[in-house]
Amino acid sequence: MKLPWSKTKIPVLVLRGIIASRPGAISLEAYATPIERAFAQAKKSGHLILAIESPGGSAAQSDLIGQFILRRAAEHEVAVTSVIGDVGASGGYWLACAGAKIYANRLSIVGSIGVITGGFGLDKFIARYEIERRLFTAGENKARMEMFSPLRPQDAEFTHALLDEAHEMFKSWVRDQRGDRLTADEALIFDGGYMSGQKALSLGLIDGLGDVDLLVKELGGAKAKPLYIRAKPPRGLLRFITRSAVQATLDIAEERAITPSLR
Numbered sequence: 001m002k003l004p005w006s007k008t009k010i011p012v013l014v015l016r017g018i019i020a021s022r023p024g025a026i027s028l029e030a031y032a033t034p035i036e037r038a039f040a041q042a043k044k045s046g047h048l049i050l051a052i053e054s055p056g057g058s059a060a061q062s063d064l065i066g067q068f069i070l071r072r073a074a075e076h077e078v079a080v081t082s083v084i085g086d087v088g089a090s091g092g093y094w095l096a097c098a099g100a101k102i103y104a105n106r107l108s109i110v111g112s113i114g115v116i117t118g119g120f121g122l123d124k125f126i127a128r129y130e131i132e133r134r135l136f137t138a139g140e141n142k143a144r145m146e147m148f149s150p151l152r153p154q155d156a157e158f159t160h161a162l163l164d165e166a167h168e169m170f171k172s173w174v175r176d177q178r179g180d181r182l183t184a185d186e187a188l189i190f191d192g193g194y195m196s197g198q199k200a201l202s203l204g205l206i207d208g209l210g211d212v213d214l215l216v217k218e219l220g221g222a223k224a225k226p227l228y229i230r231a232k233p234p235r236g237l238l239r240f241i242t243r244s245a246v247q248a249t250l251d252i253a254e255e256r257a258i259t260p261s262l263r
Contacts, residue, residue: 007223007224007225008045008220008221008223008224008225009041009044009045009220009224009225009226009227010042010045010047010048010049010215010216010219010220010224010225010226010227011038011039011041011042011045011047011048011049011226011227011229012048012049012050012051012212012216012226012227012228012229013034013035013038013048013049013050013051013229014051014053014228014229014230015031015050015051015052015053015054015065015092015095016051016052016053016054016230017053017054018054018055018056018057019054019056019057019058019061019062019065019091019092019095020057020058020061021058021060021061023234024233024234025057026054026057026061026065026095026231027058027061027064027065028061028064028065028068030231031065031231032068033231034229034230034231035065035068035069035072036072037229038229039072039073039075039076039078041227041229042076042078043076043078045219045220046077046078046079047078047079047080047081047219047220048073048078048079048080048081049080049081049082049083049212049215049216049219049226050069050080050081050082050083050095050096050098050099051083051085051212051228052082052083052084052085052088052092052095052096053084053085053086053087053088053092054087054088054089054091054092054095055087055089055090055091055092055109055112056089056090056091056092056093056094056112056261057090057091057261058091058261059091059115059166059169059170059261061091062091062094062095063094063169063173065095065098066094066095066097066098066173069095069098070098073098073100079100080098080099080100081099081100081101081102081103081215081219082095082096082097082098082099082101082102082103083102083103083104083210083211083212083215084096084102084103084104084105084108084110084197084206085104085105085108085211086105086108086109087108087109087110088102088104088108088109088110089109089110089111089112089194090112090113090114090194090261091261093110093111093112093113093174093205094170094173094174096206097173097174097177097178098177101207101208102205102206102207103206103207103208103209103210103211103214103215104197104200104201104206104209104210105197105209105210105211106196106197106198106201106209107196107197107198108196108197108200109194109195109196109197110194110195110196110197110199110200110205110206111189111193111194111195111200111205112192112193112194113170113171113174113189113190113191113192114167114170114190114191114192114193115163115166115167115170115192115261116163116192116261117159117162117163117261119145119147120147121147121150121151122147122148123147123148123149123150126148133148133149135148135149141155141158144158145159167190170190171186171190174189174190174205178204178205181204181207182203182204182205183202183203183204184202184203184204188203189203189205197209212226213226
């Protein structure tokens with residue numbers, strides 16, 4: 001029973017940072033429990049707000065979290081609304097599309113519906129200093145996009161095809177979630193470029209201009225308050241000192257050369 005002096009609380013799940021499967025980033029592993037907690041709280045009001053501050057990151061993690069939120073929303077019969085703050089671009093916009101409605105500030109950075117990967121080609125550098133690269137593989141394409149080897153045409157072709165496949169999945173996700181609210185030529189919406197919240201509104205990428213405070217009052221009444229739910233920050237410094245900085249940097253560069261990212 002709700003007491004007459006009690007205030008309605010609308011749960012606000014904070015999704016802030018880069019999307020990646022590493023400590024301190026937005027990932028399904030880090031956010032599964034906060035998401036469950038948020039939906040448990042949302043049963044009281046029937047509403048959940050996603051407060052998004054993310055320029056994107058891992059395509060796979062974006063999809064995993066987005067699909068997870070959709071399933072929980074259907075199971076709990078909760079209306080999910082996304083609110084983009086400074087930025088909800090690329091993977092950040094993918095997460096926003098998990099909401100039935102999306103709001104942003106007129107100056108928010110929104111969109112960037114595209115896929116990117118990259119790395120460095122250091123084969124000429126090591127050749128210049130007569131550094132011999134010793135690499136052993138089993139499998140013709142095991143060393144595809146390896147940064148110390150010359151880029152093979154078939155590797156470039158494969159990578160472009162992989163990015164196109166991921167881009168089509170991104171576009172399909174946006175079409176499924178936004179439907180006929182998309183108002184412009186798809187070539188303009190899906191070209192990978194980002195835009196202001198004002199422009200996104202005119203293209204149907206968002207439903208209105210607003211912030212968390214405004215939405216909390218709209219959904220819960222004038223006296224409603226936000227109940228912020230966040231993932232626990234990573235603990236300990238051991239993970240930063242167990243490997244050399246050089247090795248970590250090379251690992252990240254090689255990972256980016258083979259992993260499609262939404263950023």
